[in-house]
Amino acid sequence: QVQLQESGPGLVKPSETLSLTCTVSGASISSSYWSWIRQSAGRGLEWIGRVYTSGTTRSHPSLQSRVTISVDTSKNQFSLKLRSVTAADTAVYYCAKERNFFAPWGQGILVTVSS
Amino acid sequence: DIQMTQSPSSLSASVGDRVTITCRASQDIGNSLAWYQQKPGKAPKVLLFAASRLESGVPSRFSGSGSGTVYTLTISSLQPEDFATYYCQQYHGTPFFGQGTKLEIK
Numbered sequence: 001q002v003q004l005q006e007s008g009p010g011l012v013k014p015s016e017t018l019s020l021t022c023t024v025s026g027a028s029i030s031s032s033y034w035s036w037i038r039q040s041a042g043r044g045l046e047w048i049g050r051v052y053t054s055g056t057t058r059s060h061p062s063l064q065s066r067v068t069i070s071v072d073t074s075k076n077q078f079s080l081k082l083r084s085v086t087a088a089d090t091a092v093y094y095c096a097k098e099r100n101f102f103a104p105w106g107q108g109i110l111v112t113v114s115s
Numbered sequence: 116d117i118q119m120t121q122s123p124s125s126l127s128a129s130v131g132d133r134v135t136i137t138c139r140a141s142q143d144i145g146n147s148l149a150w151y152q153q154k155p156g157k158a159p160k161v162l163l164f165a166a167s168r169l170e171s172g173v174p175s176r177f178s179g180s181g182s183g184t185v186y187t188l189t190i191s192s193l194q195p196e197d198f199a200t201y202y203c204q205q206y207h208g209t210p211f212f213g214q215g216t217k218l219e220i221k
Contacts, residue, residue, distance in 0.1 A: 061116070100149075100164065101161050101206060102161065102204070103161040105159060106158065107157075
């Protein structure tokens with residue numbers, strides 16, 4: 001079955017760029033939508049954005065000025081970059097396959113923004 | 116944006132109880148609603164989609180109903196493994212999640 005795994009730094013300094021990668025296994029990343037979602041105590045579950053395997057993307061309106069999502073079909077991976085982070089961006093970040101709803105999800109990675 | 120409001124925010128119940136959680140959308144979402152279960156330290160897991168369709172492998176004690184702006188998740192007979200936090204999510208527009216309902220053992 002499809003499995004997803006997030007990877008990247010667990011600590012990012014304020015004003016820098018958060019970069020995460022999601023590796024998909026058990027199925028091809030092609031012809032599907034793939035999303036990033038984050039969860040924090042203050043903001044709950046928040047959809048960040050999605051990418052289609054053609055490279056088409058869409059992001060949450062409140063984040064779109066800072067978000068870049070890309071896909072690498074040769075590596076069966078997709079990635080998130082969030083620029084100019086602040087403490088408010090501290091959260092567990094999940095990647096997920098989007099079928100309108102989200103399933104399955106990766107296990108999540110805690111990213112802390114702190115100097 | 117279509118916001119989602121869940122109630123109650125927390126709920127205490129016993130094994131065998133029937134429980135219902137409600138999700139209200141700020142506008143008609145045309146059954147574009149999913150329900151998730153999340154246990155501590157784990158990612159959310161989808162239970163139902165399209166308001167009432169059970170995801171493969173999910174026990175039939177979980178059911179969903181509703182239309183327009185009001186939707187409910189019902190667990191017909193609580194089992195010990197059902198104590199968790201539940202979230203709704205609309206996908207009619209930009210995806211938004213409800214704030215969650217924590218289901219605790221009484």
